[in-house]
Amino acid sequence: MNNDLKQQQIARINIYALLSRLTMNEVDEGLLKSIEEDENILSFFPTYAKWKKRDEYDRVGLIQQYLNVDFTNLFLLHLIPYESFYTREDQMMETGGDNPVQAIFNAFEFNVALDKARVMSADHIGIELEFMYELCKAELRALEADDMIMATQLSQLQYGFMKDHIVEWAPMYLLSVKNEAGTAFYFDLADFALEFILSDFEGLNQLKENEYKYTV
């Protein structure tokens, strides 16, 4: 595989990892430090980069007094980061085995450690994004092994999962997060996630239309 393709895959892997991590749990001091000290990552958080609160508090203070409070509001209490809430007519969360996302994970022999994730069911935005991260990693391995059949299948899977699931609901949720965010950090995160998801879906679509002839 050429280096550009590899870089693109690594970029997708890293971004899915970052987004899934930040939408799943509260940010910790180490991760926040990494974000702040990496100009590439920080460039996805432009409002946060200039946020005045950063001058008033150290990272721990910022996390405890602002970021965790906002996370609780956006991911635990007032907004519902679960697909079934958005896709079921009765707006109930499906926490059982009939959850269609769970069914997909079952089919691919993935078991979600819900206690580790600290989420209620497998269709949480963080889990779905981490699933994409896993698929991108596998796709990269297939490309590195020059197994184009497997890479194509994995890309098709990503396209299908995005189309039937993530793109179906995550933009609505992320727009709400942007609207409700009380901190620059989570405002930027929502914007970043929204842009990336739509952009990546566009990329997957192009690849599909291009009959999976991998180019950058």
Next chain:
Amino acid sequence: MYLKSRRTFLKGAAFTVAGAAIARGVFEVDAVAESVTDSKFTNTPASLSFYPDQSEWDSFKELDGSDWKRGGIERHGVRSASNPDGIQVNDYTIVPTVCSNCEAGCGLTAWVNTNEFKKGILTVRKYMGNPLHTGSRGRNCAKGYAVTSQMYDPDRIPFPIKRAPGSKRGEGKWVRVTWDEAMAAIGKKMHDTLAKGDEVSKKSIMYHVGRPNENGFGPRVPQSLGIDGYNSHTNICSAGAREGTIQWANDDRNSPDWANADLIFLQSSHAADAGHYFQQSAGLIADARKRGAKMVVIDPRMSNSAGMADLWIPTWPGTEAALYLYLVNRIVHEKNIDGKDLVHHEFVKEWVNWDRLMANKAYLQKMIGYGYISKMPKDDSYESFIEVLKELYAPYTKEFVVKECKLEGMEYKLDQLWDLFVPAGAKIASYLWRAGAIGHRGGWMNTRTGFLPLALVGAMRGDIGGVGMHHWHEISVAGKGDKATVAGKHPAKTDVWNELAWPPEYPISTYEMGYMLPQIMMDDEWHAKWTKRGLKIPKSMAVYVPRMHNPLWINPDGFRWIEALKREDKFELSFNLSPTWSETNWYCDYVLPVGLAGERNDQQSTPSKPEQRIEFRQAVLRVAAEKSGWKAKDPSRATLEAHMKFGLGEVWEESEFWPNLIFHYVDKDGSLGIRDYWASKKDPSRPVSVPEYFDAALSLLPRLKETATKMYKDEEYPVYSYIRDHGAWTEKTNVYKPQEEELEFDGTYYHAHGHKYSKDEVTKDKFGALWVKDGEFKKSIGVDINSELHEGFHTLSKKLEFFSEWLADEWKWPEYAIPIYPRDEKENDKMVHLVTQVHHKHMKADNEFALNTIYRLPYNIHTRSVNSKHLMEISQNHNPIWIYTKDAEKLGIKRGDAVKVQIEDTLSGIKSGYFVAMAVPTEATRPGVLACSHHAGRWKLQDSVKIPGFEHQLGVMSLGSPKVSMTNDGKKGTMTTTEGIKPHKAWQFKEYNRDLDFIWWDGLSGAWQNAVAPCHPDPIAGNHGWHQKVIITKATPNEKIGDISVDYEGNFKVYQAWRDQLTRPLNANDKLRRPYHIKRPVKPSQKAYRFEIKDV
């Protein structure tokens, strides 16, 4: 600007942190097993139901929760011999029981996993509600669901322990003993005391019950011993409310019909936030509001209830009576929009004792003397009574109430109150309890006056949507299992009167003055004074038994409790029947671990709605084991045996403990005449068992007996079997206005309350009350109203008593015998007994405040919650001191500041010490009033206890209390925290405590303010006035949150001042200890009521 260029995201490849280092990694790969098609289980249930049908409770199979959530059965299938990787199926025996964490007695079900029963393991996986309990209706509060963490508390005391020989109380040296070793020593001491048979010995054993949560078993114990030895916690938190209700209706408290009311009228947050019977009441109130009912909350603090009410009125604490009498003033003077009177004349004329007031000319003259009215009424008529009311309550104007309740700027709220009050008519439900009634001297008058507007509009009739009475809706049969015993009858009443619980200064207290036991025990001067006058009062207590009680911590003047309990010349032997570690345990000779909600056997009845219901708390491991075929070796010890066999430890409970203690050790040869009351009738060679006793007791309910004997016709104990399997029973619904029930007269006999009286022995007085002889006294059995006979209220007049004739005449408080409140400054000084110790007249400087202490925290119980990790986690707010934002601004106090809260007694002027608390400026408390609940601030002196010969250290409140150091030189006591919670590993119940590493809190939940508070006995009701005048300053750098400093000597002087300056004690002219007609728990004989002393 959708979309950004995809190239923008290529920067992701340049992240310095790789995705693998960031991602949570929540995906695990595992193999999928074959699906199982012939299973009752589905991936997702078709509908969500918390509770299976009761018929399935003995064996309810459910997929293991966490496994099921990871993919449903299509992933692994159901576990079986051929499919070992499948999802586990748990086989539950669902055993109903009752929560024991507050008075509400909400139903619970214990889900006992029986999968490993054959290996001798039974575990309760969770506690849920009981849908068959018609009060709680399958719902519980945080405390109910926390029972699992209480049951499997890693610091659960695993066996009885005894103070190590040679050590002193409080040293913290303990040795392990068996239950029988403990009972042998205790039983001998009790036997030797009772064998003396004299008056003093019958007052020398005290059973001091904290939260009883049962209806009569406890009182049967001292009664069977022939002693006057029952003491309780109830006075301290409710005497004021009780006193007011007793004067109106001779009932313990009222019982509202929340669900059908049009106006929910709350004094404080107690009924709906955290008090009696709040989880049930809150649900019923929510139902009413959904229907359109309005809610008013009168509370200086914006509680949860106040926050969601239609109207919040933050009166100055203790002045609520002025507000209630303002309503009365308007009710008697104004008319509704149809031009009709607001007074419900039909009800008031028939059911209020106005006629006795109008006939009592001497008292009316006194009213003129007091300045209540200006002239004698023109005649005895009802119309003239209404004119008396108009004059009497005319001074309680809007201007007056605004000034007295300090509602300046909030006048509009009084108009809003009126606009909500009038349309509700008689459909007003209220529960006057705690808060205004208990925090203050004279708090009882808040209840007395509070019922008056409700009576005038007819709400006190007890009809649909109104206010009923407590005993209408309560069933107490737990003390009546007599037929299961050899004696076959109830123990006789004792002939002695115990002044330690019922001192002569407080003859109408409601009830035992239990919280001032150390003040009484250590006051030699007081003892000598009354001894000289002829009373026989013990100088020491032979055996002192707290039960589910932590008196040392919860009562005021805690340092005096410590000093008293340490004195072996005052408390010769003490043992605490306690489910958890407590501060009191530390100073006892024995700690005997007893059960929590799912480990006890109690009949309880909570009047939370107009019905008569019982609930049965039971030892769930015993019941589940018995259902699985296990049998105890000794039926009278089945609960203890089950707990030992199935992994809970040597945890017992009272309904087996007391029969065993008395039968085997106190009266083993029967010579004291006590044994037969606890010997099994079925097998007299052993004590009575739980099924035997409670089958007999519950068989007293006719409808239950009829239903149970049909349903369980093959069972030996059908009624017990019914309650064992269902956990609750509603004997009667729609219990409204029973006072209006016809009193049956068959021409020869009157039939009243299960007795019949020949017409020759019944006399009718001129007010229609029917009287019979009751031993040496008289009692009324019914009332003739308009030539119809009715059962009547529980009072002597059989009507609601606006005029408390007995209080005015024999019991020395004539000026307070009608609902009244001082109307001007002069009266305010004169009526000192009625005016709160935190009245605003005492607050002079900007830093002087009234401290509101008595609101409960909805997630806390004084004694038992301390080590429940779930409750601890949500209660770690350091119980801040709430201060109004502008007050804080004025004093320069900011959120999080440590403030020193100095308590000053407004009667004696003595400053009794201080505690240090964390300030939180807020709009949720009114100006001038601070709020800091006294329900927090637990402490311990050691982290753990080493028991010789036992391999593990026993942790001491290691999830909920910091370690402290304490000093007391006899003049001043201090306490300061030295260390928070330490990392901890469980040696028992490990599976339930894998999360101990997650504990983030330090255990400091506030200062032990109860120790600083001096003992403030109200001179009439006897309650401790909980609220305090305080002076606040910023803490110095050396003073930290949680510190306390107590003027030990000063506190005693405050107690003496309240006792000696305010009470009207019994004297040589008095013939009775207490009015015979009002309630006294464990009532002694009429002989004991006789009072003869000489004045010296």
